[in-house]
Amino acid sequence: MLKTVELQPKSLTDYIPIVGEETIEQIRALAEPLKGARVVHINATAFGGGVAEMLYTLVPLMRDVGLEAEWQVITGTDEFFNVTKAFHNGLQGMDLPLTDEMKSIWQQYNQYNAAAFEGEYDFVIVHDPQPAGMHAYRQGRGGRRWIWRCHIDTSTPNPAFWDFIVPYLQLYDAGIFTMQQYVGQGLALPRLAIITPTIDPLSPKNAAQPVEENKKIVRSYGLDLDRPLLTQVSRYDPWKDPLGVIDAYRLVKREIPGVQLALLGSMASDDPEGWVYYDRTVRHAGEDFDIYILHNFHGVGNREVNAFQALSDVVIQKSTREGFGLVVTEALWKGTPVVGGNVGGIPLQVLDGETGFLVDSVEACAEKTLYLLQHPDEAARMGAQGREHVRRNFLSTRHLRDYLQLFSDLG
Ligand code: UDP
Numbered sequence: 001m002l003k004t005v006e007l008q009p010k011s012l013t014d015y016i017p018i019v020g021e022e023t024i025e026q027i028r029a030l031a032e033p034l035k036g037a038r039v040v041h042i043n044a045t046a047f048g049g050g051v052a053e054m055l056y057t058l059v060p061l062m063r064d065v066g067l068e069a070e071w072q073v074i075t076g077t078d079e080f081f082n083v084t085k086a087f088h089n090g091l092q093g094m095d096l097p098l099t100d101e102m103k104s105i106w107q108q109y110n111q112y113n114a115a116a117f118e119g120e121y122d123f124v125i126v127h128d129p130q131p132a133g134m135h136a137y138r139q140g141r142g143g144r145r146w147i148w149r150c151h152i153d154t155s156t157p158n159p160a161f162w163d164f165i166v167p168y169l170q171l172y173d174a175g176i177f178t179m180q181q182y183v184g185q186g187l188a189l190p191r192l193a194i195i196t197p198t199i200d201p202l203s204p205k206n207a208a209q210p211v212e213e214n215k216k217i218v219r220s221y222g223l224d225l226d227r228p229l230l231t232q233v234s235r236y237d238p239w240k241d242p243l244g245v246i247d248a249y250r251l252v253k254r255e256i257p258g259v260q261l262a263l264l265g266s267m268a269s270d271d272p273e274g275w276v277y278y279d280r281t282v283r284h285a286g287e288d289f290d291i292y293i294l295h296n297f298h299g300v301g302n303r304e305v306n307a308f309q310a311l312s313d314v315v316i317q318k319s320t321r322e323g324f325g326l327v328v329t330e331a332l333w334k335g336t337p338v339v340g341g342n343v344g345g346i347p348l349q350v351l352d353g354e355t356g357f358l359v360d361s362v363e364a365c366a367e368k369t370l371y372l373l374q375h376p377d378e379a380a381r382m383g384a385q386g387r388e389h390v391r392r393n394f395l396s397t398r399h400l401r402d403y404l405q406l407f408s409d410l411g
Contacts, residue, residue, distance in 0.1 A: 048268025090161030251366035332386030355386035
């Protein structure tokens, strides 16, 4: 059996004060004919990263509207996750080799997990490349409809990885991508849905915390709240460009010597490369003690991320490649303007000059960050607009509605 993730119940009614009664009514109406449908989400990890984050809300909300929804996690070892990290990078276009040994490891673990998958479901949603081979190895058994949910950008993949994985993907009844342009060439699925990720406004990471509580948390890491604070929250990963963030911060520091930088990043169990990049980041920061490099072993959890996002003057997300960037959504929801890389799903959220700024270089990142620090009224206005933008477009209720729509369409 695959590992089932235990979930706390959630009630759609609790979201009425945030999104309004009408939205909730629409969702319930859409769910009515789907009552009793058996749904299982399968992914690689219950901890760390955006996918796990979303499933903790989406699955309980599916239950609340009457679906029999579950979340199961595949089994893997470092050997497998090193390979799937290469798949992740390769499918996003990184130039690296795909050896026969890597193929065989991916196949073996998918075969193993397919054999361990039990039960009968109406909808099986397989997230990302790690377990994508499960449909093939089960020959579709156990699911009436199989959906592959891709959270990454496969628009310009490394052909070695793409050509290898496409035959496995081609078997699915539907694909979900974050953006139309992420669909790699040659993948023709019977149905395609474009669904952006969302955040849960009631989760410990996103619900408003008392300001004093936030201050206490941020101060406990040694930061001085009388001085400006920049934060990036991200896994330690080259695409998130933590080294570039440090460079941009250094340019800002020439103008505002008191500025501080916090880099917060959790270590996901499916991301062994994280430690390597964490070390590089620490080395790049050197002896500058105004740079705080923290991760979950420092006790950085949801409430801490919440506090840093809420109290920062500017949140930076200087990705050079990005699926969607939930951390951007989270920061905007707290009314903090974001300076973000002009890639992936970031421009859907950072509306240039309205909810923050889009940048393509270290210099631009520094310039826009400096601008926001020097124009606090503008920054506050953009932050408020950012929160409204998220309220309308990127909350869990919208996500639930999109999934229900897809299930109805698939029948
Ligand atoms: N995250 C966290 N603690 C950290 C770093 C990240 O809880 O120290 C969370 C973050 O708040 C967000 C998710 O991990 O909810 C990252 O999602 P995103 O889409 O930004 O990036 P991904 O890691 O999926 O590429």
